[in-house]
Amino acid sequence: VEQGQMLPADRQPPGLPMPGAAPGRSDVQTLTPWLAPVVWEGTFDPVVLDSIYQAKNITIAATVFAQGKYIRFLKKFLETMEQHFFTGFNVHVFVYTDQPIEVPQVKMASGRQLTVKTVPTVNRWQDISASRMVLVLALIEDELHDYADFIFCLDVDSQFHGRWGTESLGDLVSVLHPGYYKVDRSAFPYERRPISKAYMAPGDGDFYYCGGAFGGLLQEVHRLTKTCSTNFGDDAKKGIEAAWQEESHINRYLWINKPSKVLSPEYLWQDFKPREPELHIIRFSGVVKNYAEIRPN
Ligand code: UD2
Numbered sequence: 001v002e003q004g005q006m007l008p009a010d011r012q013p014p015g016l017p018m019p020g021a022a023p024g025r026s027d028v029q030t031l032t033p034w035l036a037p038v039v040w041e042g043t044f045d046p047v048v049l050d051s052i053y054q055a056k057n058i059t060i061a062a063t064v065f066a067q068g069k070y071i072r073f074l075k076k077f078l079e080t081m082e083q084h085f086f087t088g089f090n091v092h093v094f095v096y097t098d099q100p101i102e103v104p105q106v107k108m109a110s111g112r113q114l115t116v117k118t119v120p121t122v123n124r125w126q127d128i129s130a131s132r133m134v135l136v137l138a139l140i141e142d143e144l145h146d147y148a149d150f151i152f153c154l155d156v157d158s159q160f161h162g163r164w165g166t167e168s169l170g171d172l173v174s175v176l177h178p179g180y181y182k183v184d185r186s187a188f189p190y191e192r193r194p195i196s197k198a199y200m201a202p203g204d205g206d207f208y209y210c211g212g213a214f215g216g217l218l219q220e221v222h223r224l225t226k227t228c229s230t231n232f233g234d235d236a237k238k239g240i241e242a243a244w245q246e247e248s249h250i251n252r253y254l255w256i257n258k259p260s261k262v263l264s265p266e267y268l269w270q271d272f273k274p275r276e277p278e279l280h281i282i283r284f285s286g287v288v289k290n291y292a293e294i295r296p297n
Contacts, residue, residue: 028278032206032262039167040264041280049166050088059090061148063136066097066156067119067128069294073157073287075104082108084160084283092148096135125295129211129245133229140222152215155286158268162283170261172216172224174254178265178273180208191248196240197231198248205255211247212286213268216260224253
């Protein structure tokens with residue numbers, strides 16, 4: 001290289017910012033030890049990302065379960081989803097409910113659609129949580145494989161407040177649980193009984209991920225839901241239910257099959273928690289609810 005000539009971007013001496021580099025964050029972990037990005041506000045350029053995926057004309061599927069009294073959360077969930085979740089992209093939302101006539105009419109932009117799936121009423125909330133894996137697996141196998149590219153599975157007792165878009169796309173995507181991203185691994189509420197298929201030994205695990213939001217490429221979420229529903233069923237045959245139902249199985253799966261992208265707690269905060277300084281934006285959060293009143297038992 002001649003004196004004064006620019007080095008190619010990948011040959012810049014260490015310590016010099018690359019021309020056009022996205023601004024980073026130094027106050028939070030932005031890369032996992034296996035080099036998956038941890039997505040925080042300020043670590044990506046939404047315009048660049050959107051233009052990449054716009055050119056590919058992708059379709060994103062999303063599932064949400066609203067059974068029993070949880071139907072009351074659906075309207076706000078869908079209204080705010082319309083404002084913030086992959087705006088400008090093809091989105092197909094699947095609502096699973098035992099009360100199809102109660103599903104609110106929400107005006108959706110072109111390219112976006114909603115399908116209602118009627119499911120039987122379930123009496124134990126733990127069974128609702130568990131049945132989600134089986135139903136998402138069936139959806140991918142029976143309906144989505146020939147047209148959707150990505151899928152996200154989301155809790156209904158939540159609302160969107162800010163952009164959730166193409167920066168969240170990856171092969172296998174999980175969200176750091178807002179209650180455990182700053183605590184030591186030894187305090188993670190993993191399933192600790194060796195007899196369970198969700199078992200995590202002391203010292204195992206990378207992060208504690210939440211069950212309320214996960215996703216990725218269709219084939220990756222297919223693998224996750226297949227493994228987790230099989231393991232959940234194997235536990236049930238032995239009369240065991242993991243500490244946090246399917247969330248425990250997801251955590252075990254993601255320890256063995258590392259996520260290719262990790263979303264910060266901006267992507268699933270909890271409204272009862274005061275906002276922490278590292279959260280420059282809250283994109284999606286769980287509303288405050290009275291468990292005793294809302295759950296079937
Ligand atoms: C946590 C997880 C949740 C799940 C659960 C496992 C987060 C923020 N939440 O939340 O995803 O892993 O632990 O036990 O990560 N539902 C109904 N009707 C019901 C009960 C549940 O539709 O009567 C559906 C609904 O979509 C709800 C989801 O199941 O959002 C999870 O249930 P939850 O919100 O009661 O679970 P929670 O708050 O303990």
